[in-house]
Amino acid sequence: MMEPQKFAVFLFPSVRHAMTAEKILRDEEIAHTLIPIPRHISEDCGVCLRVGIDRQDQVAAILQGAVTWEKIVPL
Amino acid sequence: MPVTVDARGLACPQPVILVKKSIEENEEVTVFVDNDTAVENIRRLAAKAACKFSVTERDAGTWEIALKRTGAAVQLPGGANAREDEMSSIAVSGKETGPLVVILSDNRMGRGDDALGDVLVRSFIHTLLQLKPQPAVIICYNAGVKLAARDSAVLDDLQQMEKAGADILVCGTCVNYFGLGDQVAVGHISNMYDIAETMAGAARLVRP
Numbered sequence: 221m222m223e224p225q226k227f228a229v230f231l232f233p234s235v236r237h238a239m240t241a242e243k244i245l246r247d248e249e250i251a252h253t254l255i256p257i258p259r260h261i262s263e264d265c266g267v268c269l270r271v272g273i274d275r276q277d278q279v280a281a282i283l284q285g286a287v288t289w290e291k292i293v294p295l
Numbered sequence: 296m297p298v299t300v301d302a303r304g305l306a307c308p309q310p311v312i313l314v315k316k317s318i319e320e321n322e323e324v325t326v327f328v329d330n331d332t333a334v335e336n337i338r339r340l341a342a343k344a345a346c347k348f349s350v351t352e353r354d355a356g357t358w359e360i361a362l363k364r365t366g367a368a369v370q371l372p373g374g375a376n377a378r379e380d381e382m383s384s385i386a387v388s389g390k391e392t393g394p395l396v397v398i399l400s401d402n403r404m405g406r407g408d409d410a411l412g413d414v415l416v417r418s419f420i421h422t423l424l425q426l427k428p429q430p431a432v433i434i435c436y437n438a439g440v441k442l443a444a445r446d447s448a449v450l451d452d453l454q455q456m457e458k459a460g461a462d463i464l465v466c467g468t469c470v471n472y473f474g475l476g477d478q479v480a481v482g483h484i485s486n487m488y489d490i491a492e493t494m495a496g497a498a499r500l501v502r503p
Contacts, residue, residue: 255417255421
């Protein structure tokens with residue numbers, strides 16, 4: 221059995237921010253999943269971007285300056 | 296003597312319609328078809344109608360199927376196969392029994408803005424994974440079949456649900472209409488009989 225992959229989620233100020241960030245990751249061909257914000261993180265009805273935790277720094281570097289995010293939470 | 300149904304050259308769902316009619320009237324039916332979707336549809340029909348099923352590939356692209364009724368013709372009010380027996384065990388409490396069925400009739404959720412609808416449907420399907428009980432059947436039709444295609448953003452989630460036991464029915468007519476024949480990567484191609492019967496037999500239908 222492989223270790224289950226560990227993830228981090230990027231939370232954004234709005235759905236539009238999340239969509240902008242997703243487009244950037246898609247263009248950069250970085251594996252990601254847009255998911256509803258897990259309930260234990262926030263009761264907000266928003267969406268967030270989930271990436272492999274090993275990609276977290278790379279994603280932050282790519283998004284830096286292009287789109288703002290609120291926080292990064294390990295899952 | 297078995298009755299012969301030659302369904303070669305016929306498009307889905309014609310073969311299964313002809314076979315269904317024929318097996319209701321005859322003990323034994325031999326069927327010739329020229330595509331594996333028809334083979335699978337007839338295999339499921341056989342399971343539902345309590346028929347013995349065997350298939351042989353004759354030449355490249357021709358299958359001969361032998362069907363033999365093993366009991367009295369079975370009425371199929373939506374509870375005759377093993378799958379639905381499993382479903383009843385996860386049915387919600389209360390007097391309703393039957394599966395929880397999710398209908399994906401579009402590749403977006405809601406109307407108003409396409410980009411937002413795309414985000415919402417992905418979010419919805421991802422959330423389904425955490426739902427208890429899990430949907431027993433997911434039906435994709437019209438543009439909903441695009442969600443089952445190889446390049447779909449929700450393919451992983453749908454595959455996980457399939458692995459966990461969900462039966463994913465993908466409308467064959469719709470796949471054909473959108474030219475996605477070789478791109479369906481989850482579930483199985485289904486016909487309107489299965490779709491209508493499953494919907495009619497559901498305890499609850501959920502539609503995003």
